[in-house]
Amino acid sequence: MRVIVIGCGLAGITTAYYLRLLGAEVTVLDRSAAPAREASYANGGMLTPSLADPWNSPGAFGMLLRSVGREDASLLLRPSALTSLLGWGLRFHASSSRDAFESAYLNNVRLALYSQTTLRELLQTHPLEFEYAPDGTIKVFADQGAFEQGRLVAHWLKQAQLHHREMNRDQLLEFEPALAPAAERLAGGIHFPGDEVGNARLFCEALKAIAEDAGAVFRFSEQILEVNRRGRRIESLVTPRETLTADAYVLAAGAYSWPLGKMFGLRVPVRPLKGYSLTVPVGDDAVGDRAVGDKIVVPRYAVVDDTLHAAVVPLGGNKLRVAGTAEFAGFDVSLTPKRLANLRALLDQLYPLITAEQGSIESWCGLRPVTPDGMPLLGATARDNVYLNTGHGALGWTQACGSGQAVAQLVMGQTPDEDVSAFAPARFR
Numbered sequence: 001m002r003v004i005v006i007g008c009g010l011a012g013i014t015t016a017y018y019l020r021l022l023g024a025e026v027t028v029l030d031r032s033a034a035p036a037r038e039a040s041y042a043n044g045g046m047l048t049p050s051l052a053d054p055w056n057s058p059g060a061f062g063m064l065l066r067s068v069g070r071e072d073a074s075l076l077l078r079p080s081a082l083t084s085l086l087g088w089g090l091r092f093h094a095s096s097s098r099d100a101f102e103s104a105y106l107n108n109v110r111l112a113l114y115s116q117t118t119l120r121e122l123l124q125t126h127p128l129e130f131e132y133a134p135d136g137t138i139k140v141f142a143d144q145g146a147f148e149q150g151r152l153v154a155h156w157l158k159q160a161q162l163h164h165r166e167m168n169r170d171q172l173l174e175f176e177p178a179l180a181p182a183a184e185r186l187a188g189g190i191h192f193p194g195d196e197v198g199n200a201r202l203f204c205e206a207l208k209a210i211a212e213d214a215g216a217v218f219r220f221s222e223q224i225l226e227v228n229r230r231g232r233r234i235e236s237l238v239t240p241r242e243t244l245t246a247d248a249y250v251l252a253a254g255a256y257s258w259p260l261g262k263m264f265g266l267r268v269p270v271r272p273l274k275g276y277s278l279t280v281p282v283g284d285d286a287v288g289d290r291a292v293g294d295k296i297v298v299p300r301y302a303v304v305d306d307t308l309h310a311a312v313v314p315l316g317g318n319k320l321r322v323a324g325t326a327e328f329a330g331f332d333v334s335l336t337p338k339r340l341a342n343l344r345a346l347l348d349q350l351y352p353l354i355t356a357e358q359g360s361i362e363s364w365c366g367l368r369p370v371t372p373d374g375m376p377l378l379g380a381t382a383r384d385n386v387y388l389n390t391g392h393g394a395l396g397w398t399q400a401c402g403s404g405q406a407v408a409q410l411v412m413g414q415t416p417d418e419d420v421s422a423f424a425p426a427r428f429r
């Protein structure tokens, strides 16, 4: 079986790895010069079944409409993106009922947990270096009302085997002493011990090397000029260098799966949802005089601010990744200073003594591929030999390995180890 995977971010590289493992002849084609140069480059780095809620919670649609012009809104709509969201937005709205939201939430948790198991199995075979830390994450709350709400959600998640520990302010500070300078603005926190963190870009680069050693072929800086179809099948792809043929094609091009899908004669219901990150060095130079006794306290746990949909994540012991915010702005990838300032403000609030110079901070933005119901698109399409692995939104790292393995099994005509029928693209036909 010859398979072409388009896209070498988290979705594409995991699919390619598992396809190769199942014996397929795999070619990965990407227009970027290296793996993970789009949304998978500098994301929040969190593998969080605990944060599997889709963006379209009940009430989110109204919030989105009211967000126009509000640079501080966690979910922002730019007027320039309105036309591209017309039909898609109605589906987003339709998926915002309480029942639809809860069902998508639980499906996402299930896929996230399966994905963690898959990742751990992969690491037993290949102990990859990607700043992996399975310490859990902490959700923090600024007031008692938000804390109560967070506790209700955490209890509700127990039905999906997600465990947590609630902490009042004192317990929280004992657990994560680095938060001490922010004590005044914290009502409490919830630790989700099953969550993990890791550097998505390093993971993609390392897995690419493994897949290549195993025989997968990678073609970077490659454009698709034309897609040749015959009936319901795709026959070949034309690039500036050659014509490539395969038995099956997997679209894993992130937010760009939407325009790419058009070339394949498919309507792929993903839209770009822009997010930002700051990568802040921490070490003796970057951490101020914050100390407990004589010991400088560098954050250990990823801390999630639920209200802002943003997080501060320690990675590799020498940096913090501050990531979050969401904005419908089409395919615009310019860095908006005000949105970056919102992330900087979160960092300053949580860790006021971290004194990294602005010049040492790396700013970045990426486009999450988002579906109207907040669940990814995994599997067969209306074209007989085309499959999707995209639409993971804010969970593309969390759900990467499970999605990659399941899609590879579907392409190979196998029954996936995990039932992923809820994620079938056919639900939008």
Ligand SMILES: Cc1cc2nc3c(=O)[nH]c(=O)nc-3n(C[C@H](O)[C@H](O)[C@H](O)COP(=O)(O)OP(=O)(O)OC[C@H]3O[C@@H](n4cnc5c(N)ncnc54)[C@H](O)[C@@H]3O)c2cc1C
Residues within 6 Å of the ligand: 006, 007, 008, 009, 010, 011, 012, 029, 030, 031, 032, 035, 036, 037, 038, 039, 040, 041, 042, 043, 044, 045, 046, 047, 048, 222, 223, 224, 252, 253, 254, 255, 256, 257, 260, 274, 275, 276, 277, 323, 324, 365, 366, 367, 368, 369, 389, 390, 391, 392, 393, 394, 395, 396, 397, 398, 399
């Ligand atoms: C700020 C931010 C923070 C995030 N934090 C987290 C987090 O903490 N945890 C989590 O689970 N997820 C997080 N996410 C989401 C996650 O990063 C994405 O869901 C994931 O990276 C999507 O991976 P992908 O492979 O689908 O897409 P991408 O990484 O965008 O990869 C798509 C690839 O396709 C290629 N491509 C596109 N078009 C073409 C074409 N026409 N021809 C050839 N190649 C093409 C691109 O070059 C790219 O390499 C975050 C996202 C953002 C933006």
